[in-house]
Amino acid sequence: MNHNTLKKNVLLVGMAVSALLAGNSFAQTFTVKIDNLSNGIYFTPMLVAAHPDTTHLFQTGQAASTSLQAMAEGGDTSALTTDLAAVNATTSAANLTPMAPGGSVTTASITPAAGNTHLSIVGMMLPTNDGFVGMDDVEIPTAAGVYTYYLNAYDAGTEANDELITGGGSPGVAGIPGCPAANCGTGGTGVTTTDSNTTVHIHRGTLGDTNSTGGLSDLDSTAHRWLNPVARVTLNVN
Amino acid sequence: MNKFTDFKVPLGLTLIALTLHGCGKSSSNASTTPAAKTYVITLTNVTANQPIAPVAMVLHTGGYQGWAAGAAASAGLEMLAEGGDNATFLSEAQASADTLETATATGAIAPGGSETITVTATDSGSIQLTAAGMLVNTNDAFSGLDGLSLDGMAVGSSILGGMAAHDAGTEADTETTATMPGTGGTGFDATRDDTNNFVTLHPGVVTSSDGLVTSALDQSHRFDNPVMRVSVKRTN
Numbered sequence: 001m002n003h004n005t006l007k008k009n010v011l012l013v014g015m016a017v018s019a020l021l022a023g024n025s026f027a028q029t030f031t032v033k034i035d036n037l038s039n040g041i042y043f044t045p046m047l048v049a050a051h052p053d054t055t056h057l058f059q060t061g062q063a064a065s066t067s068l069q070a071m072a073e074g075g076d077t078s079a080l081t082t083d084l085a086a087v088n089a090t091t092s093a094a095n096l097t098p099m100a101p102g103g104s105v106t107t108a109s110i111t112p113a114a115g116n117t118h119l120s121i122v123g124m125m126l127p128t129n130d131g132f133v134g135m136d137d138v139e140i141p142t143a144a145g146v147y148t149y150y151l152n153a154y155d156a157g158t159e160a161n162d163e164l165i166t167g168g169g170s171p172g173v174a175g176i177p178g179c180p181a182a183n184c185g186t187g188g189t190g191v192t193t194t195d196s197n198t199t200v201h202i203h204r205g206t207l208g209d210t211n212s213t214g215g216l217s218d219l220d221s222t223a224h225r226w227l228n229p230v231a232r233v234t235l236n237v238n
Numbered sequence: 239m240n241k242f243t244d245f246k247v248p249l250g251l252t253l254i255a256l257t258l259h260g261c262g263k264s265s266s267n268a269s270t271t272p273a274a275k276t277y278v279i280t281l282t283n284v285t286a287n288q289p290i291a292p293v294a295m296v297l298h299t300g301g302y303q304g305w306a307a308g309a310a311a312s313a314g315l316e317m318l319a320e321g322g323d324n325a326t327f328l329s330e331a332q333a334s335a336d337t338l339e340t341a342t343a344t345g346a347i348a349p350g351g352s353e354t355i356t357v358t359a360t361d362s363g364s365i366q367l368t369a370a371g372m373l374v375n376t377n378d379a380f381s382g383l384d385g386l387s388l389d390g391m392a393v394g395s396s397i398l399g400g401m402a403a404h405d406a407g408t409e410a411d412t413e414t415t416a417t418m419p420g421t422g423g424t425g426f427d428a429t430r431d432d433t434n435n436f437v438t439l440h441p442g443v444v445t446s447s448d449g450l451v452t453s454a455l456d457q458s459h460r461f462d463n464p465v466m467r468v469s470v471k472r473t474n
Contacts (some may be wrong), residue, residue: 039438039439155400221449225441227461227463229463
């Protein structure tokens with residue numbers, strides 16, 4: 001029994017904690033604090049959105065939207081923001097510049113419009129090809145309190161993880177757009193040219209290598225790896 | 239009887255230090271005489287090949303924090319994470335007015351091994367559990383539980399959680415023989431030469447099997463979260 005229990009735990013590690021308290025239809029005013037728990041990965045400007053339960057910015061096992069692709073490959077949240085506006089979502093920007101490891105940001109107070117009962121959060125992970133940190137459609141607690149959630153790293157499944165710093169951040173353009181800590185290598189030949197799972201999935205992590213002027217990857221295996229979870233979200237419901 | 243089924247919270251919720259602080263005001267209204275609460279804490283090392291040095295445990299109220307992600311480690315946490323010695327970490331905790339009780343595992347827990355420790359604390363308000371122990375085949379990794387709330391536990395109930403591997407941010411993750419106590423090298427070294435001088439979650443070890451030729455570690459030393467299972471049963 002203990003082993004069964006543990007197995008469930010392992011499967012659930014880092015998944016968003018769902019609301020413990022029965023909700024009602026009235027969303028509350030809240031703030032969202034995001035902590036970058038990773039050791040060496042930056043988060044580009046995060047998009048925080050309260051929206052109807054039926055809205056998803058991404059779902060594992062489903063192909064990414066072109067809007068999600070633009071965020072995951074280049075950090076551009078504008079198309080997702082437009083999509084959210086179409087469903088009258090309440091959105092908030094968090095960090096305006098890439099958030100470093102150890103960094104933390106808190107949104108302004110968010111008062112969702114009626115019906116926007118669920119929360120989603122996304123932001124690109126740099127340096128990766130199409131990795132992002134995400135929270136998908138979690139019910140916003142209605143009882144006042146402080147609620148903590150842990151977020152995993154996802155792969156958008158839209159770009160091969162070649163791990164080459166090329167500046168390529170536009171959707172469909174290979175390569176990683178940049179290296180915020182300037183601790184990446186050059187001259188890699190590329191880890192892979194294909195992405196076998198083309199749906200959104202848990203990121204397998206970066207490979208990297210220890211050759212800063214060659215090898216397969218421009219990433220550093222001692223600096224750019226992570227284990228899940230990669231972020232902590234603290235919801236403070238008033 | 240399955241001792242893990244009586245606390246009705248989905249199991250995944252307790253993974254990593256779940257901190258769910260309810261509305262603090264409501265609980266203080268029903269003030270009663272503080273009663274001693276006894277917790278039986280069982281720690282199980284679920285790594286492949288990372289013995290975990292004696293785990294320090296702190297029962298405390300909301301004002302104490304053993305560490306904070308993004309903030310520099312205390313000297314006590316540095317000593318615990320680099321060398322496995324938890325004495326200073328525990329004395330730092332004891333110096334906090336918000337600490338109710340401290341305890342330590344009697345020894346290192348081998349992969350697959352467990353230890354059970356009973357701790358009693360008295361407080362009328364909230365009680366949280368913080369725990370930390372070094373992964374000895376690393377530079378400064380520790381298994382950490384940051385303020386697991388024990389509020390609302392009835393006598394006889396249990397909760398089950400997992401502990402994630404943290405990086406203390408106090409020593410570079412070189413993985414060399416000379417720098418890790420598990421390989422006979424130096425444990426605590428006051429020099430802080432890590433990439434970040436602050437606590438993060440650990441990125442994992444690279445090992446010589448995966449191309450870091452200067453590493454004294456091999457594939458067996460790799461780990462993923464959780465690295466330790468913790469069950470807490472309130473018995474009184």
